[in-house]
Amino acid sequence: MKDLSDETPIWLPNMTPQLEFAFATKVTVNPARNIGNLHGSGERLIMTVGGGTVAGPDIRGEILPGGTEWPLVRPDGVDSIDARYSFETDDGVLINIRNTGYRVIAPELRAQMKARVVDAGQYYFRTYSVFEAPVGKYDWLTRNVFIGFGERHPETLHLWYYKVL
Numbered sequence: 001m002k003d004l005s006d007e008t009p010i011w012l013p014n015m016t017p018q019l020e021f022a023f024a025t026k027v028t029v030n031p032a033r034n035i036g037n038l039h040g041s042g043e044r045l046i047m048t049v050g051g052g053t054v055a056g057p058d059i060r061g062e063i064l065p066g067g068t069e070w071p072l073v074r075p076d077g078v079d080s081i082d083a084r085y086s087f088e089t090d091d092g093v094l095i096n097i098r099n100t101g102y103r104v105i106a107p108e109l110r111a112q113m114k115a116r117v118v119d120a121g122q123y124y125f126r127t128y129s130v131f132e133a134p135v136g137k138y139d140w141l142t143r144n145v146f147i148g149f150g151e152r153h154p155e156t157l158h159l160w161y162y163k164v165l
Contacts (some may be wrong), residue, residue: 007071019162022146023056027063027121033073042074047084049085052156059138065077071103079103093138098112099148099159101127117153125150129161145151 006146028050035044047070052063067085074080083099105123112118127148129139145164150157 003076018165019147020165021056021161022161023050023054023059024158024160025054025063025087027052027159028155029157038072040075042072042080045069045071045073047071049083052087054087054089056161058140059089061087061093061095063087064094067097077104078108079105082095083127089138091137093134095138095141096132099127100129101125101148101150103150103152111151113152114154117151120149120151125152127159 023126030048030050032045032047035046046068049063049065049067049069051065054063056064064086067083069081069085069142071082072080081099081101081103084097086094086096088094101124103125104123105118108121108125109118127150129146130150131146133139133141134147146161146165148159150159152158
């Protein structure tokens with residue numbers, strides 16, 4: 001087997017990923033319910049979505065009530081994110097969102113989050129997001145990779161979505 005450790009990888013400048021802002025969401029979440037410790041893997045929470053907004057250069061809409069988030073608060077201080085919800089654009093198109101990712105935050109900041117906004121620069125909150133949209137005006141959501149940068153407020157979740165170019 002050939003040893004590749006001495007070879008310099010070739011990176012093409014035009015292959016470096018760039019990000020393009022797509023839209024932001026402000027999601028109202030209802031208080032979390034604790035399902036319990038799942039065999040030592042962490043505390044499983046369940047939160048329902050109460051509504052919210054979507055706004056960007058090419059898309060606007062309202063988050064529909066009824067979606068759900070199932071974070072797993074792991075013993076190592078990492079929150080594993082799994083959220084699914086929907087929104088309706090201002091022209092009546094229904095779109096589904098699935099966010100998967102991680103939030104890593106110091107325990108003292110986690111406790112403060114329940115009462116005040118903690119600057120998102122003080123913790124790591126990233127998602128990779130998959131959208132389901134019908135063919136048409138918004139199908140660009142189904143043909144691109146998106147990442148989200150999050151900030152948790154006491155009663156809302158703010159996410160900024162970027163298309164990976």
